[in-house]
Amino acid sequence: MKWLACELHTHTLHSDGSQTLEELAAGAANLGFDAIALTDHNTMSGLIGKEDLERKYGLRIIPGMEWTTFYGHMVTIGLNAFADWRQVDRDRIDEGIEAVHRLGGIAGLAHPFRIGSPACTGCFWEYEIGNWSAVDYIEVWSGTFPSIQTNNRRAFDLWTQKLNEGYRIAATSGRDWHAQVETEEPISVTYLGIGDNAVEGSGNSISLPIHEETLIQALREGRASVTIGPLLTFKLNAGGADYPIGSTVPSVVESPEAAAEQPIQVKLKLDFSVRAGLWSLPTQVCRLKLYSNRGEELSLEVPFSSDGQMMQLEAQLRESAPDIPRRWIRSELWGTVRGAYVRIAFTNAIYFEEGGYPR
Template sequence: MKFYRCELHTHTVSSDGKMTPEELVDRATECGYSAIALTDHNTVAGVKRAVDAGKKRGLTVIPGIEWTTFYGHLTVTGGGSDVLWRDITPDNIDEKIARAQSLGDVVTIAHPLRMGFPLCSGCHCVYDRAKLAGADCYEIWSHYYPNEGVVAQKQLAEWLSFLDKGCRMAAVYGYDWHNRDDVPPSYACTYVGAESADGKDVLAAIKKGATYVSVGVEADCAAIVNGREYPIGSELPAGETRIRLTCTKSEDYRSDKPAELTRFAVVTERGREEMPIRFGKTAEIITTFDKYCVVEIYGERKREEQLLAVTSAFYRGGAR
């Protein structure tokens, strides 16, 4: 399994983006992504052109759509359920999510706590959270300066509260890419641990929760139980758990690289434990938990300590 750089939330001129599907694919290729998902607002009009352009450029383009409603936005990727958004209501959103999943799609709660009206109608998610509990992913970070500021902190906390309730939701980042951004402001990347960069493999890996979000850090993270190693997203057997982590600086991340790492934390339903870590050095935390365990990586960037990466969970206790 290898971790691929992916961008799962993008727009084109088919909705309110500034790039044509071909320009988006060209730009994503230049930026070094292995896969992107096209998620225009309530339309798949650009998907075929983007997929065709991707085939020419060797870039995986996953068909998708952003269900854009007055109550919140969800990206739906895989391409099986493009018309379900038409009659979404706060009452049936849970059924719509389940229906999309039954058609093979991955459903992501997009930028749930971003500022809404009057800046962006429907961007702030007001759906009953219990009705979103079946979603596959949660955008803990989105758009520019994704790991900085209070929205990121609140989204991380809300995602953890879903895990605490027994939900199995992968952490993803959504650039919500609309413009060409030749000199992009600070952004992050979703790394997906898949068998290949093929669309099916990437979607399957996201469903399993083999993801982490990062600003300039590549993380090799595994859980070790009874001498056996498990990747991010795994259901772990009972027993003492060692979380092992080695990080390198991402070479292809282009702005505001972290200077050095400072510490990493293992966060479980029981609390958090921390350990110092540096680039290129392996560190371990021994932990016990019954539900979930996620890893946060901190370092120096822009001359302050920032949260630079968050993994999806390792789980115990069976699927929801």
């Protein structure tokens, strides 16, 4: 699987940004992104000329729009036409999400716990969602150095809560990029996983044309990993088959004892070579963790050094007559960044079917 570096929340001077689309594309290319989503507030007019810029800078520009209302901001990407945001009130956001889906797009909550009115009109999410199954993703990291921000921690906790409730919702980051200004703060990246044959070239390099629907489908299916540093991915091997991020491990009704005899193999990978020279971490021993709806299931020490190597680790998950069936599992990398102990990276979930124990 190839992992493409994406920035999924950007603005130009067609809304409240102070950059042209070309300035945005050039800046994204310089930061090692393979794709960006243009999500101007309540307009898609900024996409004019995107095809020429895609060819010039070698990155995909995904059409999108940030619904900006009194009750919340909703990032919509991948639409083939304008979805009218003006008819949706506080208890009818489900209708808006349905309209986005009809037009081929996906919808996510933008910075749901950022301070709201009057400091930022509608930035705090107040919509009443009736059908959480229709929500495609939650922007759990917003802004630069997102892992230290309290509002992002609340968004991350909301995502975890919904996973525990049985919903399959992806998690992303978004810089909410408005201007070409340099920052020394860590920048987050959402990596989307696509099939090896989806693009030409080798490694993680992108070669246009790659259809934007390929990236949208990856996010729709939760094939995503988020980081302010190395790329973290993992997969499970159960019953002789591999299950990558976003997939579902099938179940079979059998005893816990039988499942314990065939433990699930966990294969974790850290790629320190991605976007070389565009991020840094101090030399340290990090902590690689696995979390599920049961809580922390595994914790491993991982030495980090800036030699740009790939690191692969393996572990096992064993059943021991659990009172709580495992519904999902994700991996996280923890360490020190600028003196703070934070999440450096996290993956989206691998899911488990209900009604039995993993094969």
